[in-house]
Amino acid sequence: MRAFLSRFLPELTPISKRERLRSAAGALAGILATGLVCRAALGSEALPVLIAPMGASAVLLFAVPASPLAQPWSILGGNIVAALVGVTAGAWIADPFVAASCAIGVAIALMMALRCLHPPSGAVALTAVLGGPAIRELGYGFVLWPVAANSLLLLTTALLFNNLTGRTYPHLRPAGPRTADPPSGARVGFRASDLDAALEDFDQLLDVDRSDLEQILRRVQMRVYGRLSSPITCAAIMSRDVIAVAPDAPLAEALRLLRRHRIKALPVTDEGARVLGIVTQTDLLDKAAWDRSGPRLGLGRRLRLTAERGRAPHGCAADIMSAVEPVGPDTPIAVLVPRMSEAGLHHLPVVDADGRLVGIVSQTDLIPALLSEADAPEAPICARASARTALA
Template identity: 90%
Template structure:
């Protein structure tokens, strides 16, 4: 009986308690902000303040913000299109149930055509048809208020809340190098064209971004590789004689260290050797302005840092460093490779249990390690055979 009932339960992606709490808190803040702003904008007795489909939109925007169905164009375009279709159907079709069916069917077709599919928009179309005299009296004004206003305020809240709590919204993958070559992680294993062909054969809409699906599959691929490879870890390949720089060191000092030691990255550490970030050649090229005296902070970078920190920058290493998450010495290189590839990093600091810098791993260190593992002979299989009878 339990097995039969389990077929009706969806297999949701496992998430942490923190993520569950963030989703619930986001929906609470989003609906509350939408209701309060709309109530303050118009008299309560004049127009509807909050429509029910916004609750479903809140689930998507705050619980699954990475979904293609939860992106800004999805909620704005989907809700407005569905409202237009619903109002038109209510005006031209006398039977409310026929009008409701036509409204939802046409709305889905248009949303898929315009790439703004948003499931709660089906409820918006239904509300426009079956909302009663108050809704019908609004006519096409229903599209702007409450549908447009509710959608816009809820979206604005989602943009603020998700980004302030550590999510990237609208959802997108970090941009890679602007060259014709595919990203380094996509040059082995399956190709992007293989995934596109498989999705075309599947021929069903998936509630997951295509790039996310590719990233998940490549992580699975690297985990399979990790099981088949040896237990080589960061400790075996890392550079231990690491040149670091203090966060308050001038940009000219960082440049001098890179040139003097012929290296391409400098971990930024505090007085306890704890890693704060990393300064690379790319950071000096992209985040600093140059003149005859060397690198310095440009006006645009200074204004940006001042707005972020609430104080003026000092033109030091901390002002251009890249935030990184260090790794431990026991991390297998099969886990390290996809982490560096996905983040677009060429160097990662290695820290001990107390967070102190003990080494650094570069892509140059990884190449011979991966080649060595690829060429390592496999252990001979142990075949157990029944004992042969001893001849008399």
């Protein structure tokens, strides 16, 4: 019986306790901020302050912010469209249950057509029809208050909370290359057109972004290749004489180190040699402004960093470094390929069990190792295929 009942439990993506706490705290902050601001702006109880569908919106915005159903256009467009449909149905159809049914059906059709599907919007349409005399008296004013006001305030809180706590929101599609070539990770294995055809055959709406689904499948593919290939590790190919830079080092110092040692990347480490990030030539070119005296922080980046950190930047390495997830010496090189490809990195720091920098692996280090895997006569066919795939 237990086995039978367990089949009805959904298989949710495994997440950490920290992520669960962050979701709960975000929903608390979102609803509280929305309610308090609306009550302060209203100044009376003549109009509804907070409508129930915002609770469902909070679940999406703070618990599954990567969902296509939780993006800014989804909540704003979906709630406003549903409110318009609900008010119209309530005004033109006498029977409330017929009006509610029509409102839900038409709202879903319009939201799907406008690409702003948001499940809580169904409750918004229902509220517009069955919300009682106070809601009906508002007429189309219900669309602006409380629906649009609640949605905008909740969305603003989600933007601030998610980004301040380390999430990226809204969930944007990864930037692709500015050439006709597909990304390196997409040149082997299944094609994007294969995924599109499979999704078309499945013919059901999935609560996952298509680009996220493609990345997940490619990671699975590379893990399979890595498991089947020979286990050459980072320790065998990494450079051990690593030049690092302190987070408070001026940009000019980072540039001097790159030029002096003829390297293209500098791990940023604290006093304990723990990796905080990495500064590359691309970071200096894209994130710094240049004049005759060398690199400096431009006004736009200064303002952005001030807003993110709550303090003024100092024009140092920490202000332009890229986030990076170091690997351990025992990490198989097949694991590095998807990480470097997806993040657009050419270098990955290697750290020991205590998180201290012990080496760095570059794409140049990977090439001979992958070629040796591919050309080893004793390697199994699947291992040689894996190495060629990773090299491509």
